[in-house]
Amino acid sequence: MSSTTPQPSHTQPSHTTPVPNTFTEEEPRDKYWYKRAVFYEVLIRGFADSNGDGTGDIRGLIDKLDYLQWLGIDCLWLLPLYESPLKDGGYDISDYMKILPDFGDLGDFIRLVDEAHKRGIRVIADLVMNHTSDQHPWFQASRNDPEGPYGDFYVWSDTDERYKDARIIFIDTEASNWTYDPVRGQYYWHRFFHHQPDLNFENPAVQDAMLEVIRFWLDLGIDGFRLDAIPYLFEQEDTNCENLPATHAYLKRVRAEVDRLYPDRVLLAEANQWPADVVEYFGDPVTGGDECHMAFHFPLMPRIFMAVRRESRYPISEILAQTPKIPENCQWGIFLRNHDELTLEMVTDEERDYMYSEYAKDPRMRANVGIRRRLATLLDNDRNQIELFTALLLSLPGSPVMYYGDEIGMGDNIWLGDRDGVRTPMQWTPDRNAGFSSCDPGRLYLPVIMDPIYGYQAINVEAQQKSASSLLHFTKRMIEIRKRHPVFGLGEFTELNSSNPSVLAFVRELGDDRVLCVNNLSRFPQPVELDLRRFEGSTPVECMGGVPFPPIGELPYLLTLPGHGFYWFTLPVTHRTAGTKEE
């Protein structure tokens, strides 16, 4: 290991320590906070409405920061909050330097970062580099004045025959990656919707403009970006136009700029690819990683669902065994659900059919190549399964990313269009509009969930905060335990030999901090014998209640688990006294 490689620091202040103010600090800040953080994805639009216009806003979110601190969240991930015609949930940006007026203004944003940092919470936001809205002044200038300064900002062509090997991602709505623009009289390239033209990153001016955008937000105090759709920045003939070397080269440039000016910020890659391809987005392992700090692990999520339905650990074991090692300073982002559909791109055809038939019996629940449901509805509101999934999310290798509302088991509304079914207002109280907004119910950006099982009168934060046995309190406790043990974020992962195909057992290890996790993926009670000889002499202590279990001996360690049950144990290191053991 090179002596210049920065070492992650393992002794961190607890999360309630405020994040030092971005604007005045000279003191060192924790560069590797993201390796231990619990992320929380929040839809500003759907979280809390401060001004009664039926749409959530930044001030509303600020009012709820105390709740997020109470829950134990370390970092908020905000969906796009830029000015946009909102034809694609804000992923169609029409001005990178402005906040969408519905959400507030830049002053509100600065206060959000400030208030969050006071509570020890960091803030990252989505950034779409690949494309803009067709309403963006750059595109308008480009189509109207091909010879002007923006003429080459987009990928224009006289034919729609180029880059034939690139797949069409939104196969439900788009027929081609090229669309004809009658104004300029040429075709423009778009990997997503036709109203989202791709920027031309071959143009140095585009590269510089995007760096300008990044610096702008980092100067405002943002702690990083989730980089949307990054495999597609560059195009090249006779390739699938994904993961090209030029794309990686540009990301290295972005990272170098971030490191130079803002050394504790994070870049989180959204590259919906196989782990073996995704690791490329971490960059060079010799440097500890010189592209993105984090990347989402996409194939893990559908396989967790599959493993539990099949009552077999193999879908999870296989994908983790196939996941390559990542550079030292990097981290996976793992999730159960997010604002998109349950993505099935990373499963085989056979598995995809299976997932469809298992989880999306009504065709409306399907979208593009995925399934649009929330965690609770995907699991038939089975509390034991929801708890097991939460335990897996918080203990498998990577930093967990929770989706707003899943901590209370919110439902979805499959009758809403596109992906709106899982973007309904957060349910705070049993009062009007679920306490989300004081507006007339008809004015809400989307109706609140009202069915008898998942409706806000049954499922809301207020009621669950009052009940110690609620899912919310369970989730909070699990997050607490995770945060007591940095090993969950930083430790090695080793799957254990398990005598039972329905039981997934693994050890996380970081020096003397060792945690054993045993998960029963079956609905039936199961026994398991584990080979724990490596930890002989240690007395496992269950993490929820602190109850010591029988010490580990030479023989296989027998545990019994209830249906969909799980255990987390710490394995304290025993210091053997000399002479107490024969030989």
Next chain:
Amino acid sequence: MTTSLQGLLAGWITGQRWFAGKGRAIDDLSIDSEIEIAAGDPALLHLIVCVRQGERRTRYQIPVGLREHLPDRLGHVLIGTCRRDGREVNVYDALHDSALTGHLLEGMAGDRRFDGLGFHPAHGAEIDTSQRSLVLTAEQSNTSLVYGDKYIFKLFRQLNPGVNPELEIITALADAGSAHVAKPYGWIETELQGEPTTLAIMQEYLQNANEGWSMALTSVRDLYACLEGMPAEDAGGDFAAEARRLGLATAQVHRELAEAFPTGTIEPPEIKRMTERFRRRLDKAVAEVPRLGERADVAADAFDRLSDLGHEIPVQRVHGDYHLGQVMRTMTDWVVLDFEGEPGQPLAERRALDSPLRDVAGMLRSFDYAARHLLAGHPNAEGLESRAREWSERNRAAFLAGYSEGGGRIRGDDAVLLRALELSKAVYEVVYEARNRPSWLPIPLAAFR
């Protein structure tokens, strides 16, 4: 009071799970060979003893440890105390003492010889001698140790002269690069009645692997618990994709066996003789289990059709005792274990060429067992009968599809042979269950349809 070593062993051996002569008195126990593998305290002695019970003589292999003071942890494997070289020592089953089993590992790693005992590493194998051993639960005919999580060491307790077919097969298949056998690491052999005889085999320990049987039962249990009316292919625990992969692996192993060992054919007259044997076994079974009588026609018809088969059948080395308990699902694929054939049979018979469809038939029967064995004593056995059939048919079909896809031959008249082999196996099962587990009798009986 001290007893001779022979006396101690005679008192101890009858209580061992692998002792084949249970229920009959031992007339004599003699020590055929005694070889010191490690001297000192603890010491390791390798014994081959011969037990005489009436006319029957059986040889057993017993590595024993000798210690002056026996630690508590070995108390449960004490054989007794006796005088040796003028001092009183504890004699115990050495396989339970990890302080001694390391010598076996070192012997194989070093290609060493102790008098008549040859220790050998497998071709190209590097053995890590730092691994500590643990005894796995005892089995019928051998004792297995796991070294760390790397090797599984199988010591054959009852000895018959000859090279163990398992060693022969896994060595050949591993050398040919098979992905479906556990890599061999070493073996121990000696000479018995002038023939080289395998005493123990060490193979790769399949970490984090599970038996096909337990995976299949997980699937069946899940189906039984599903709401009524849900078809098997929609049940969460569907096993068909695994069954298909198992079929592929089976076909590949058969091809590899055919390439590594001699092959042949059985001519029609021999087929007729084989069919005769099937018929005689059926008649005896019907006499013993009258409930089989009403369904015996099904088997008789299948045997008749086989008898009429006018052409030869290709034969080769096969697994011989193939079922879901003999296959392990590893993280990447299926691995086939225990190429020993049926341990009770003479070695020549275990090595005989046979149709690969015998293995296929064995696995098909195993799917049927997996589907139905949870029904025994189930309060809703009748209601679940159709689900059991559905699961069995679905997974059998998937296995056969995988087998064909992998190049296994099941076409035309092969189906006739396969059906006859399967029913012949079911006849054997009927008799076995009637004698040993009457509540399971409906399982093989359901095969006669």
